[in-house]
């Protein structure tokens with residue numbers, strides 16, 4: 001086979017390898033995802049976004065139109081996740097830059113359902129992220145300290161811990177402890193400081209990846225939890241993350257995420273490397 005094409009991109013420095021697969025025939029094994037994301041033996045990334053027609057995706061959820069481009073998202077450890085807020089912005093930008101979609105508003109298929117996106121002239125992207133549902137309370141532990149948090153479902157699971165401890169002081173090199181009864185499939189854990197009336201700062205430890213410089217679904221969960229703790233159901237906030245800043249709105253009907261989407265480079269994977277890293 002010819003070398004596999006790729007594009008490298010990021011959204012607030014949450015970085016991805018984009019793999020176009022118009023025929024739906026790419027054998028994207030867990031081993032290949034791990035190798036691609038490895039920062040020493042691969043390209044290096046937090047995750048992989050396969051660009052594939054929905055009709056070719058065997059586990060596409062019911063209700064996603066077959067004619068849509070589908071974001072087949074994988075974490076760096078090879079696991080599949082339902083949704084990726086930074087990834088979907090990069091995915092949308094990729095579709096526009098390659099002529100597979102036109103600037104403006106269109107819809108993308110994901111494992112969390114259909115998501116409306118708007119690619120703006122300045123190349124920022126707004127995503128309709130769907131409902132951000134507060135589903136309970138739990139706690140995370142870091143270095144033996146418990147941080148109470150709010151569990152939020154944004155298609156994927158989050159535990160948002162608002163704290164007065166400066167988030168920049170936390171050691172997130174190891175996964176925070178969590179309650180496996182509340183989160184049987186693992187969880188993305190956000191630590192949040194309130195900076196001002198509508199300004200938050202967040203760090204995240206992502207399921208299947210580790211600490212990343214941003215997590216789009218995590219920022220939406222963060223704003224939903226912050227509003228919930230204030231007894232509110234709607235509002236707008238900016239969320240500063242190590243890799244930049246995004247804007248989130250939440251109301252009774254759903255949520256939106258707006259932020260940058262950057263394409264860095266493109267090329268072709270070495271055929272022998274692809275073959276060697278299949279299993």
Ligand SMILES: N[C@@H](CCC[C@H](N)C(=O)O)C(=O)O
Pocket residue numbers: 014047075080081082083084085086087156157188206207208209212214215216217218
């Ligand atoms: N970085 C993503 C979230 C990716 C999935 C997550 N690690 C999970 O396993 O749920 C984002 O920007 O939302």
